Amino acid sequence: MLKWDGHTHTPFCKHGSSASMIHYVQQAIQQQFQRYTLTEHPPLPPHYIADEALQRTLAMPEQELGSYFEQAHSLKQHVEEQIEITVGLELDYLPDRLEHASRLLDQWAGQMEDAVVSVHFLPGSNGNECVDYTADVLLDRLVPYYGSLDQLLHAYYDHVEQAIQWAGTLPLRTRIGHINLIEKFRMSMPELNPLIMQKRLENLLPLLQQAGVGVDVNTAGLRKPLCQQAYVPPWFIAACVKRNIPLVYGSDAHHPDEVGAGWDWFAHQITKAGEKGA
Numbered sequence: 514m515l516k517w518d519g520h521t522h523t524p525f526c527k528h529g530s531s532a533s534m535i536h537y538v539q540q541a542i543q544q545q546f547q548r549y550t551l552t553e554h555p556p557l558p559p560h561y562i563a564d565e566a567l568q569r570t571l572a573m574p575e576q577e578l579g580s581y582f583e584q585a586h587s588l589k590q591h592v593e594e595q596i597e598i599t600v601g602l603e604l605d606y607l608p609d610r611l612e613h614a615s616r617l618l619d620q621w622a623g624q625m626e627d628a629v630v631s632v633h634f635l636p637g638s639n640g641n642e643c644v645d646y647t648a649d650v651l652l653d654r655l656v657p658y659y660g661s662l663d664q665l666l667h668a669y670y671d672h673v674e675q676a677i678q679w680a681g682t683l684p685l686r687t688r689i690g691h692i693n694l695i696e697k698f699r700m701s702m703p704e705l706n707p708l709i710m711q712k713r714l715e716n717l718l719p720l721l722q723q724a725g726v727g728v729d730v731n732t733a734g735l736r737k738p739l740c741q742q743a744y745v746p747p748w749f750i751a752a753c754v755k756r757n758i759p760l761v762y763g764s765d766a767h768h769p770d771e772v773g774a775g776w777d778w779f780a781h782q783i784t785k786a787g788e789k790g791a
């Protein structure tokens with residue numbers, strides 16, 4: 514198994530550590546990772562969410578994107594003897610602003626090998642809202658808009674499905690980001706309906722196969738105090754192994770200390786799935 518961390522952040526992320534890229538990569542080298550993918554949050558369209566101050570923490574301003582790619586490629590060359598760096602982005606699926614990502618991809622396509630495509634936003638009564646900011650946003654703003662927690666859950670997976678289909682049309686290697694991000698605050702909320710989740714996740718499997726999109730086995734949830742589990746359930750990992758859907762471990766590191774976090778859990782799940790399938 515290739516030891517690959519496929520989802521990581523850099524100092525260009527305004528809600529993460531200001532440690533330089535090399536500090537992250539040194540951690541990966543120390544842990545004998547063979548490949549390491551930089552997937553920074555790209556700029557959002559102006560005024561994408563109502564809260565301007567929050568938006569500024571979510572993504573870099575457009576004028577920084579060039580230096581992100583420049584630094585990323587210079588680091589790639591600098592460490593190529595020790596580790597393979599692939600350069601990419603964590604692209605938001607923004608159904609109302611698809612042209613924004615198309616423009617970024619047109620402009621920077623030659624610089625990118627990988628994209629994690631993520632659903633971080635859902636429409637609500639006050640415009641777009643973050644699904645991973647606080648439990649209150651989910652419960653006080655999105656649940657009333659969709660009518661119930663069950664309906665919100667359906668809306669979330671509708672977006673994940675669309676994101677997979679869209680990712681399949683992009684001209685680079687893609688995987689769907691943290692498919693169960695909606696569980697980030699699960700321990701401080703009423704229970705998310707497990708039958709709906711199971712069914713909606715099962716429905717993603719043929720879509721992933723048809724679209725040729727992989728899965729970001731994102732372990733950040735394991736270290737979130739109100740989640741304490743990975744954003745991809747073990748049964749889903751096993752189902753992907755069976756169907757040859759590419760699975761890529763993602764630490765989603767926002768600090769050098771988080772590089773490689775949850776790798777052992779991931780490796781264990783893959784081994785277990787392989788034994789069951791054999």
Ligand SMILES: [Zn+2]
Nearest residue numbers: 522526554767
């Ligand atoms: Zn982030």
Ligand SMILES: [Zn+2]
Nearest residue numbers: 603631690691
């Ligand atoms: Zn994300």
